[in-house]
Amino acid sequence: MDMEVEEYLRPPEMEIPPYPPKVVTLATGGKLVIRQASRSDVPILLEAVRPTMKVERDFYDIVGARLYAELLGWYRHRVRDEFCLMGQIDGLLVGVVNTRLYSRDLGISLHTLATERGLRIGAHLFAAKMEYSFEYIGQEEVLITAESPIGFRRWMIEYELIEREGQHELGGATPYGLTKELYYKHKDRLVAGERPVPEELLAVAEKEIIVASEDDILEKILGAKRRER
Numbered sequence: 254m255d256m257e258v259e260e261y262l263r264p265p266e267m268e269i270p271p272y273p274p275k276v277v278t279l280a281t282g283g284k285l286v287i288r289q290a291s292r293s294d295v296p297i298l299l300e301a302v303r304p305t306m307k308v309e310r311d312f313y314d315i316v317g318a319r320l321y322a323e324l325l326g327w328y329r330h331r332v333r334d335e336f337c338l339m340g341q342i343d344g345l346l347v348g349v350v351n352t353r354l355y356s357r358d359l360g361i362s363l364h365t366l367a368t369e370r371g372l373r374i375g376a377h378l379f380a381a382k383m384e385y386s387f388e389y390i391g392q393e394e395v396l397i398t399a400e401s402p403i404g405f406r407r408w409m410i411e412y413e414l415i416e417r418e419g420q421h422e423l424g425g426a427t428p429y430g431l432t433k434e435l436y437y438k439h440k441d442r443l444v445a446g447e448r449p450v451p452e453e454l455l456a457v458a459e460k461e462i463i464v465a466s467e468d469d470i471l472e473k474i475l476g477a478k479r480r481e482r
């Protein structure tokens with residue numbers, strides 16, 4: 254690679270503190286480990302996102318395609334100040350979330366994608382990225398938008414987000430703000446999890462990011478609807 258030109262192409266990067274992993278006990282008793290993804294994890298995360306781009310239901314296609322591009326952009330140093338958290342159950346990847354820091358104070362929430370349904374895994378992952386922005390990075394506000402009705406219910410309604418002027422980075426949609434005050438108002442109800450993650454659990458998560466087969470991912474997302482065909 255021509256590093257001389259590359260230096261001009263790469264956006265600058267802010268130093269941010271790491272996100273300490275946590276474990277959320279799901280309604281089924283399953284243990285969801287939420288931890289930070291590193292840039293080198295991206296190729297494996299892309300494998301899990303790829304099949305979702307084929308699914309129209311619940312807007313997985315647009316969310317999957319955009320998330321794929323954002324993660325690849327981060328991997329290839331073409332997106333500025335992005336972070337990514339992932340959720341794993343027994344090592345299996347079940348969801349991914351990402352955010353871009355517009356500045357020290359302002360976050361731009363990008364995407365939340367869950368490939369295991371019905372357990373609020375997406376909701377826990379979204380809460381974790383807000384926890385990271387407010388409690389570890391120290392941001393004042395995060396701008397959020399929704400691409401699906403489920404997303405609108407989960408974020409705009411559950412967090413009582415405030416409609417803001419202007420355009421969100423995601424296609425110019427209406428931005429909604431989660432302020433630090435609102436985050437702390439809803440924290441006890443919406444942000445779950447315990448730290449530290451027991452050593453054995455963390456070791457399983459860190460040993461391998463397991464990605465389900467494309468068929469299994471489609472089956473999980475489409476559920477009964479797919480079986481009817």
Ligand SMILES: CC(C)(COP(=O)(O)OP(=O)(O)OC[C@H]1O[C@@H](n2cnc3c(N)ncnc32)[C@H](O)[C@@H]1OP(=O)(O)O)[C@@H](O)C(=O)NCCC(=O)NCCS
Nearest residue numbers: 316365366367370371372373374375376399400401404476
């Ligand atoms: C939005 C999203 C992250 C929320 O994840 P989540 O909190 O784990 O929630 P689920 O998707 O499991 O369930 C959402 C609702 O659909 C229902 N549902 C839909 N399909 C389901 C399935 N196959 N199995 C079980 N429940 C299902 C759930 O019962 C739930 O109802 P509720 O809102 O009354 O609780 C997830 O739906 C997703 O990845 N969607 C596609 C991408 C997207 O829209 N991202 C957000 C962009 S703003």
